[in-house]
Amino acid sequence: MQALTIAAASVTGALGKPEQHDLLLVRELQTMSFVFHIPLVCFGIAFPALVLFVEGLWIRTGDALYKAMAKRWSKVMLILFAIGVVSGTILSFEMGLLWPNFMATFGDVFGLAFGIEGFSFFAEAIFIAMYVYGWERFSPRRHLLLGVPIVIAGVTGSLMVISVNGWMNHPAGFDVVGGRVANVDPLAALFNSHLWHELIHMYVAGYVVVGCVVGAVYARTWLRGNRDRYVRTGLIVAVTVAALAAPVQFVVGDWAGRTVADDQPIKLAAFEGVSDTTRGASLHLGGVYENGAVRGGIKLPKALSLLAQHDPDALVPGLRSVPAADRPPVNVVRFSFQAMVAIGTLLALLGIAYVVTWWRHRRLPRSRWFYRLLVASGPLSVVALLAGWTTTEVGRQPWIVYGFMRTSEGVTAASGIGFAFVVLLAVYLALSVAIVWLLRRLAHRAPQAEVREELRLRPA
Amino acid sequence: MSLADVSLVLIAAGMTAYIVLAGADFGGGFWDLTAGGAQRGRPARELVQRSMGPVWETNHIWLIFILVLTWTAFPVAFGSAMSTLYVAGFLAVAGIVLRGTAFALRGQAASLPEARLLGAVFALSSVLAPFCLGAAAGAIGSGRVPVGNAAGDPWGSWLNPTGVLVGILAVLAGAYLAAVYLAADAERAGLDELRRAFRTRALGAGLVAGAVAIAGLFVLRGDAPALFEGLTSGAGLVCIVLSAIAGVTTLSLVWRGRFAAARYVAAAAVASVTAGWALAQYPQLLPGLTVAQAAAPHSTLVALLISAALGVLTIAPAQLALYRMAISGELSKPIESS
Numbered sequence: 001m002q003a004l005t006i007a008a009a010s011v012t013g014a015l016g017k018p019e020q021h022d023l024l025l026v027r028e029l030q031t032m033s034f035v036f037h038i039p040l041v042c043f044g045i046a047f048p049a050l051v052l053f054v055e056g057l058w059i060r061t062g063d064a065l066y067k068a069m070a071k072r073w074s075k076v077m078l079i080l081f082a083i084g085v086v087s088g089t090i091l092s093f094e095m096g097l098l099w100p101n102f103m104a105t106f107g108d109v110f111g112l113a114f115g116i117e118g119f120s121f122f123a124e125a126i127f128i129a130m131y132v133y134g135w136e137r138f139s140p141r142r143h144l145l146l147g148v149p150i151v152i153a154g155v156t157g158s159l160m161v162i163s164v165n166g167w168m169n170h171p172a173g174f175d176v177v178g179g180r181v182a183n184v185d186p187l188a189a190l191f192n193s194h195l196w197h198e199l200i201h202m203y204v205a206g207y208v209v210v211g212c213v214v215g216a217v218y219a220r221t222w223l224r225g226n227r228d229r230y231v232r233t234g235l236i237v238a239v240t241v242a243a244l245a246a247p248v249q250f251v252v253g254d255w256a257g258r259t260v261a262d263d264q265p266i267k268l269a270a271f272e273g274v275s276d277t278t279r280g281a282s283l284h285l286g287g288v289y290e291n292g293a294v295r296g297g298i299k300l301p302k303a304l305s306l307l308a309q310h311d312p313d314a315l316v317p318g319l320r321s322v323p324a325a326d327r328p329p330v331n332v333v334r335f336s337f338q339a340m341v342a343i344g345t346l347l348a349l350l351g352i353a354y355v356v357t358w359w360r361h362r363r364l365p366r367s368r369w370f371y372r373l374l375v376a377s378g379p380l381s382v383v384a385l386l387a388g389w390t391t392t393e394v395g396r397q398p399w400i401v402y403g404f405m406r407t408s409e410g411v412t413a414a415s416g417i418g419f420a421f422v423v424l425l426a427v428y429l430a431l432s433v434a435i436v437w438l439l440r441r442l443a444h445r446a447p448q449a450e451v452r453e454e455l456r457l458r459p460a
Numbered sequence: 461m462s463l464a465d466v467s468l469v470l471i472a473a474g475m476t477a478y479i480v481l482a483g484a485d486f487g488g489g490f491w492d493l494t495a496g497g498a499q500r501g502r503p504a505r506e507l508v509q510r511s512m513g514p515v516w517e518t519n520h521i522w523l524i525f526i527l528v529l530t531w532t533a534f535p536v537a538f539g540s541a542m543s544t545l546y547v548a549g550f551l552a553v554a555g556i557v558l559r560g561t562a563f564a565l566r567g568q569a570a571s572l573p574e575a576r577l578l579g580a581v582f583a584l585s586s587v588l589a590p591f592c593l594g595a596a597a598g599a600i601g602s603g604r605v606p607v608g609n610a611a612g613d614p615w616g617s618w619l620n621p622t623g624v625l626v627g628i629l630a631v632l633a634g635a636y637l638a639a640v641y642l643a644a645d646a647e648r649a650g651l652d653e654l655r656r657a658f659r660t661r662a663l664g665a666g667l668v669a670g671a672v673a674i675a676g677l678f679v680l681r682g683d684a685p686a687l688f689e690g691l692t693s694g695a696g697l698v699c700i701v702l703s704a705i706a707g708v709t710t711l712s713l714v715w716r717g718r719f720a721a722a723r724y725v726a727a728a729a730v731a732s733v734t735a736g737w738a739l740a741q742y743p744q745l746l747p748g749l750t751v752a753q754a755a756a757p758h759s760t761l762v763a764l765l766i767s768a769a770l771g772v773l774t775i776a777p778a779q780l781a782l783y784r785m786a787i788s789g790e791l792s793k794p795i796e797s798s
Contacts, residue, residue, distance in 0.1 A: 013609075014535070014536050014539065015608055015609040082517055085520060085521070086560040087557070089523065089553060089556055092527045092528070093527070093542070093549055095531065096527070096531065096538055096539060100543035101609050103535055104539030104540065106535070107538060108532060108535050108756030108757060111533075114528040115767055115768060116771065118525045118771070119771030121524060122525075123774070125520075126781075129514040129786075130781075130782055137790055184757045184760050185759060412609060412610055413610040414614060416546075420546070420550050424554070434561045438565060
């Protein structure tokens with residue numbers, strides 16, 4: 001059995017070796033910030049396209065109902081963007097406040113991506129302001145055009161941020177000479193080989209989450225008996241997006257899984273809890289990893305090998321092929337991975353049920369259970385999203401730059417992390433309350449308030 | 461001028477833009493705090509709300525621009541500064557978040573007590589954030605941020621005469637700029653009473669800011685002699701003199717009611733102070749670390765500057781268009797039901 005070596009060439013941190021006793025707390029602080037921010041990113045990626053689609057319907061049909069909906073949604077877009085701006089600021093600060101040695105050592109390698117992301121952010125802010133504040137100022141067509149840069153900036157911005165994450169998982173664009181970073185090639189770092197699958201996986205996830213969350217809101221109204229054209233339109237647009245995106249995520253997820261198998265075999269081993277390198281490795285649904293094996297759960301023979309290499313007898317390297325200090329915590333990664341796949345499967349099935357009903361009967365599903373599941377799909381899709389990020393980020397541990405720098409070396413040496421944790425926890429709770437309060441307030445106003453024209457709310 | 465110097469100029473330009481644009485948004489919060497009781501202060505508060513609404517996110521992104529440029533072009537300096545100044549940093553970021561949220565919420569507040577609470581959060585955090593950011597700048601300027609991972613004093617590095625001075629100046633500069641902008645907006649909206657009120661406030665804030673700046677030079681002489689030396693000789697002195705001239709000019713423009721011109725001259729005053737600070741320190745970035753030593757490798761700087769140039773070329777026209785529309789009052793309020 002060949003031993004794997006992850007630590008190719010260890011890098012000495014530019015600020016020396018930090019002493020930090022609360023590393024776990026620092027990581028949890030960072031996690032908290034991402035848990036708050038990433039769902040908002042989905043709305044930055046996918047929601048503008050939905051708003052523009054509905055506005056396009058208005059321009060094509062002249063039906064004021066579509067304008068009322070697009071205008072209402074654009075306000076939601078603005079609120080979520082504003083909150084995303086401030087929570088994104090927290091993240092930018094945390095790069096330096098929590099991980100100064102990581103930044104000091106590698107900032108010049110991957111920083112370019114964030115520079116470009118900054119301009120995307122500018123474009124997003126400028127055009128969202130013009131779009132949302134300009135409903136009555138521009139002609140409908142020009143107004144629609146103002147929305148296009150928002151969609152583009154959503155793509156380029158996430159491309160750049162995910163490029164950095166891809167780089168942390170599969171570093172490129174530098175050499176290590178005498179323990180120091182040298183021969184920096186920022187473009188090679190930017191276009192690292194983990195960028196594309198991560199980007200598309202997240203991009204599709206954005207559409208799934210937005211479709212499910214928006215769909216859940218209208219499904220709840222629907223279950224309460226309000227089934228006018230406005231609710232019906234919102235429901236159809238959102239659920240169609242989620243229903244089309246969710247099955248696609250299966251294909252993208254498979255691609256992501258195989259790339260991880262090739263580039264980060266130890267992370268893949270943690271998806272299941274494979275201790276010893278095995279041919280034809282199996283996969284357990286559920287169960288707990290203990291002392292080198294999975295207990296309980298349903299065993300699917302050879303499933304992991306099939307998943308990883310599309311070959312039931314493929315060799316899957318085990319966790320024990322690297323020293324214990326180089327292994328990620330298995331159960332967190334396992335549970336997250338399984339939660340993501342389980343919810344993803346459920347959402348894909350729900351989407352297929354919706355599409356098939358529409359195809360065969362040209363109508364919405366009638367079962368109340370479909371709508372109850374839709375209501376559940378909102379929070380579930382967010383859980384799947386966060387579980388996916390947990391899988392890749394905790395699966396990367398103990399490395400902050402895979403194979404080159406440990407998380408424990410990138411961290412700050414400052415004390416008092418507990419205090420910062422409590423302060424930010426309070427800030428995030430306040431932010432969450434604020435979002436819910438604002439959106440509820442907006443939802444309580446009749447859509448009629450958005451336009452001067454009478455809305456035709458009865459089904460034709 | 462080396463690529464590292466060009467990057468430094470870009471960062472200083474970003475700082476100027478942030479102070480002139482977002483600083484004024486913080487200043488809006490300052491005037492909100494001092495606008496008086498709920499009834500009496502309402503027109504002023506509504507003006508603040510209307511003027512800031514469409515632009516504050518864009519203004520704010522300059523801060524992210526500065527952070528990103530710094531960590532890419534001068535990573536060791538960035539890591540050292542952020543880790544030492546983490547208390548100021550966390551407080552500033554908490555202030556920024558609370559302020560943005562309270563601002564977004566306040567427009568929606570239904571009852572007076574709600575609006576009061578949110579207004580108080582908005583106003584207090586509008587003072588906290590620029591103070592902490594200014595004090596952090598003062599910490600770097602007075603050479604209290606050593607190279608290393610959280611190597612400096614987490615409190616004493618910024619809570620000292622220089623830090624407090626720069627923090628207060630940041631709050632006052634924002635208050636002055638905001639009053640000038642708001643007076644101009646009030647004039648355009650035909651709100652004569654508010655125009656006069658903000659003209660008075662602008663003059664008051666401007667005079668206080670000027671007095672603090674002059675007194676501050678004596679503080680610097682005792683507390684940060686190296687910075688004082690740099691600011692009172694050579695190119696640093698030229699910048700300080702230019703800034704003083706611009707400061708007096710902008711005040712006289714406000715006196716004569718020429719608010720639009722006053723805002724550009726005020727921006728010039730801020731730009732020359734920022735440039736003066738950079739020149740006074742040059743070539744030292746942090747103690748024992750020069751700009752050239754701290755700079756990222758050539759390949760990174762080339763890529764960064766090219767992308768920054770392309771970014772500015774694409775973003776600037778849109779940004780100017782947004783400001784033109786916002787200033788001319790063409791953008792309506794969206795989150796209000798008709």
